[in-house]
Amino acid sequence: xxxxxxxxxxxxxxxxxxxxxxxxxxxxxxxxxxxxxxxxxxxxxxxxxxxxxxxxxxxxxxxxxxxxxxxxxxxxxxxxxxxxxxxxxxx
Amino acid sequence: xxxxxxxxxxxxxxxxxxxxxxxxxxxxxxxxxxxxxxxxxxxxxxxxxxxxxxxxxxxxxxxxxxxxxxxxxxxxxxxxxxxxxxxxxxxxxxxxxxxxxxxxxxxxxxxxxxxxxxxxxxxxxxxxxxxxxxxxxxxxxxxxxxxxxxxxxxxxxxxxxxxxxxxxxxxxxxxxxxxxxxxxxxxxxxxxxxxxxxxxxxxxxxxxxxxxxxxxxxxxxxxxxxxxxxxxxxxxxxxxxxxxxxxxxxxxxxxxxxxxxxxxxxxxxxxxxxxxxxxxxxxxxxxxxxxxxxxxxxxxxxxxxxxxxxxxxxxxxxxxxxxxxxxxxxxxxxxxxxxxxxxxxxxxxxxxxxxxxxxxxxxxxxxxxxxxxxxxxxxxxxxxxxxxxxxxxxxxxxxxxxxxxxxxxxxxxxxxx
Numbered sequence: 001x002x003x004x005x006x007x008x009x010x011x012x013x014x015x016x017x018x019x020x021x022x023x024x025x026x027x028x029x030x031x032x033x034x035x036x037x038x039x040x041x042x043x044x045x046x047x048x049x050x051x052x053x054x055x056x057x058x059x060x061x062x063x064x065x066x067x068x069x070x071x072x073x074x075x076x077x078x079x080x081x082x083x084x085x086x087x088x089x090x091x
Numbered sequence: 092x093x094x095x096x097x098x099x100x101x102x103x104x105x106x107x108x109x110x111x112x113x114x115x116x117x118x119x120x121x122x123x124x125x126x127x128x129x130x131x132x133x134x135x136x137x138x139x140x141x142x143x144x145x146x147x148x149x150x151x152x153x154x155x156x157x158x159x160x161x162x163x164x165x166x167x168x169x170x171x172x173x174x175x176x177x178x179x180x181x182x183x184x185x186x187x188x189x190x191x192x193x194x195x196x197x198x199x200x201x202x203x204x205x206x207x208x209x210x211x212x213x214x215x216x217x218x219x220x221x222x223x224x225x226x227x228x229x230x231x232x233x234x235x236x237x238x239x240x241x242x243x244x245x246x247x248x249x250x251x252x253x254x255x256x257x258x259x260x261x262x263x264x265x266x267x268x269x270x271x272x273x274x275x276x277x278x279x280x281x282x283x284x285x286x287x288x289x290x291x292x293x294x295x296x297x298x299x300x301x302x303x304x305x306x307x308x309x310x311x312x313x314x315x316x317x318x319x320x321x322x323x324x325x326x327x328x329x330x331x332x333x334x335x336x337x338x339x340x341x342x343x344x345x346x347x348x349x350x351x352x353x354x355x356x357x358x359x360x361x362x363x364x365x366x367x368x369x370x371x372x373x374x375x376x377x378x379x380x381x382x383x384x385x386x387x388x389x390x391x392x393x394x395x396x397x398x399x400x401x402x403x404x405x406x407x408x409x410x411x412x413x414x415x416x417x418x419x420x421x422x423x424x425x426x427x428x429x430x431x432x433x434x435x436x437x438x439x440x441x442x443x444x445x446x447x448x449x450x451x452x453x454x455x456x457x458x459x460x461x462x463x464x465x466x467x468x469x470x471x472x473x474x475x476x477x478x479x480x481x482x483x484x485x486x487x488x489x490x491x492x493x494x495x496x497x498x499x500x501x502x503x504x505x506x507x508x
Contacts, residue, residue, distance in 0.1 A: 001401040015403040019393035021347065040493040044345035044436050048334035050396045073348075074396050 002076050007083050008063045020056035022046050023068050050074050054088060093289045096200055115281060116288035121295050121317050125153045127324035127475060128313060130300050130336060132156025133165040134276070135453055135460065136328035137283035137294070138468020139475070141199070144290035146469070147476035153293040154284075155315060160296060161280030164330045167430035168461040169353050169387040171366050171377065173210040173271035175230050175237050180486035180498050181439060182233040187483050188466025189270060195465055201282030203274045204380065208365045210271035211240070211248060213415075215260040215371040223266045230268070240265045249365055251418050258414050260372050273366060273377055279464055303340040303450070310340075310449035326451045326475050331396065331431025333454035340450055344441070345492045346433045349390045351458055352400035352408075354427040358382030362418070372411035384422065386412060390432065390458060400429040432457050437491075439498035442471050442484040451475050452489070 005011045028034050028042055047053070053073050058066050070079040070088060080089045094100060094113050104112055127143065129136045132154045143149040154160075172192055174185035196203050214220045223239065230237035245265045246254045254262045284294055295317065302314035303325060312321040327336045331348040358381050368375035375387045388408035391401050405427060413420055435441060435455035440463070442453045453471040456463065470484040480488060491497055 001399075001403070014393075015401060019391075021394070036493045036495075040345075041343075044492040045343040046334070046345065046347055047338075047343065048346050048348055048394060048433075050332065050335050050348075053394065055394070073394050076395055076397050076399070 002078070004057065004069070004078065005081050006059045006062060006065075007067050007081055008065050009059060012059070012062060016059060016061040018058045018060040020058055020066065022048075023054040023056045052079060093285065096202075115285040116294050119293045119295065121153060121155070121293065121298065121315070121320050124312075124321040125151055125293070126322065127152045127326065128320055128322045129154045129326045129328060130313070131163075131328035131330065132160040132280075132284070132294060132296065133163050133328065133330065134161065134279045134283065134464040135330075135456075135467045135471070136326075137161075137280055137287060138464050139326055139328060139453065139471045140292045140294075140468075141283045141287040141290075142469045142472035143476060144287055144292050147472060149476060150291035153295055153320070154287070155295045155298045155300060155313070155320070157299040158297065160284050160294060161277050164430045164432065164460065165276055165280045167353065167428055168276055169375065169377070169385050170273045170276045170379075170461060171210060171271075171368075171375070171387075172205070172274055172462040173268050173366075174235055174462070175210070175212070175226060175266065175268045175271070176500060177226050177229050178498055178500065179233060181500055182230065182235055183483045184440075184466060184470070184487065185463055186233070186235050187469070188463040191465035191469060192274065193270075195279075195282070199282040199286040201278060201285060203278045203282055205272065205274040207270050207272040208377075209248075209267055209269045210366040210368065211245065212266045213245065213252075213262050213367065213369040213371075214264045214266075215262065215369065217263075219371055220264055223264065227266050236268055236270050238267050238269075240267055249363065249367055251363060251416055252367065253415055253417055260369075260411075260414070262415070271366070273379075275380075276461060283468070300336065300339070303336065305340060305447060308446070308448055310447060322449075324449045324451070324475055326453065326471060328453045328471070330454065330456065330460065331433050333433050333452060337452070340445075340447055342445060342447065342450075344452065344454065344489075345436055346455055347394050348396060348431050348433050349393065350395050350398065350400040350429040351390045351432045352388040352404055352427065352429045354386050354388065354405065354424050355379070356384040356386070356419075356422045357425050359384070359422070367415075369411065369415065372415070374408045374411035374415065376412060376416070383425065384419065390434070396431050398429045398431060432460075434458070437497040437499045438501040440467070440487055441489055442467065442474060443480065443488040443490075444474065444478065445489060
């Protein structure tokens with residue numbers, strides 16, 4: 001359990017949010033050209049990092065907007081929060 | 092040679108104040124090279140080593156464990172064993188495990204306290220009734236015992252359940268698998284460790300894997316905190332940390348690791364002699380032999396390796412428990428903890444070869460791996476020894492995420508994931 005600073009609403013409890021998994025997975029530009037392997041890679045394979053991870057979150061019980069977060073999954077500390085479409089503030 | 096455990100050895104050791112029991116397993120330093128190394132000394136990993144030695148004569152093998160054996164998810168689960176899964180592939184896998192459970196204490200000469208007290212799954216709405224009836228039919232076609240119970244029969248089987256029609260999620264019926272039940276989770280790890288050790292398997296604790304060395308498409312060995320170990324076969328059974336180990340070998344897996352919580356109450360006199368699970372409200376409860384209520388909660392929806400979950404998950408589960416069992420309203424909880432579970436997109440496990448020769452993964456058990464421990468070990472040992480899956484785990488390969496031939500147990504099995 002931790003607090004999340006929504007870029008639109010400010011600091012709220014984590015239970016108001018829905019986790020959307022790994023961020024910056026780009027939808028294939030030419031889906032018709034994709035092999036089964038490439039589809040599997042896009043749909044199912046995940047980094048599932050222990051450590052600093054880039055992920056998407058949705059303020060489901062608030063403004064209902066999506067945003068990105070950089071979080072250390074080994075201890076649940078949040079490094080940064082940034083809006084969709086923005087460049088990550090740290091590498 | 093190990094001394095056998097029996098009533099006579101118990102009496103004999105009582106005379107020396109139980110101070111001279113033989114060590115159940117050695118504490119060896121790792122050799123330079125093994126025929127195979129299992130990464131992960133939980134129930135599944137130790138069972139794999141046991142069956143590799145017993146059925147496939149591979150005794151020059153080692154199990155390496157980061158902490159102490161059985162200290163991960165093996166000691167954190169809620170000890171429920173059942174095989175009432177919907178799909179044929181899952182039914183085959185989990186019932187194979189259940190059949191092994193039935194003779195396990197005798198086979199490994201270690202009392203795993205397997206108790207076939209039955210597992211009941213409740214229905215709270217019309218769709219639950221349809222799903223549960225469908226599942227009982229599917230189970231019976233696969234030779235798995237299952238019966239559908241009316242509300243009155245549920246009440247008769249477990250009298251403390253609140254079957255009033257006026258609660259938020261009234262009990263409209265349920266299913267019962269009588270062969271299902273519970274076992275002592277630590278004993279399973281200890282029993283398999285003792286059995287494997289006796290056949291010559293090295294069980295190396297406090298030995299963390301830091302890297303998996305590849306020579307092109309083949310495995311060469313593993314880098315550990317106790318040095319490099321050369322081996323041609325590596326079986327990874329690391330539950331929540333599977334993706335971390337896959338990353339060391341340059342692979343990606345279709346897994347997400349999330350915290351799953353459980354809690355136990357103060358010990359009380361026997362009050363519930365079965366296991367009751369509720370899919371819709373996500374609460375399940377049984378009572379341990381010590382008298383504690385063992386309560387399983389849900390997973391958080393975010394990836395985390397912190398072994399801590401959110402408070403609201405526990406709160407939701409306890410709300411459901413209290414509505415179903417008003418008698419527990421004064422119970423105090425003793426302990427609460429989290430474990431990291433690796434969840435597949437189809438909520439079914441992976442027991443599979445990889446495209447790296449000699450590298451095998453047994454993972455993705457998600458929220459329900461304990462019940463499969465003996466079967467998982469047996470089938471993974473077969474896969475490692477023969478470099479081919481057994482017919483019972485053929486469907487649980489990694490390739491299914493490419494072919495699309497998923498074993499979709501999400502919500503279709505007896506419990507929500």
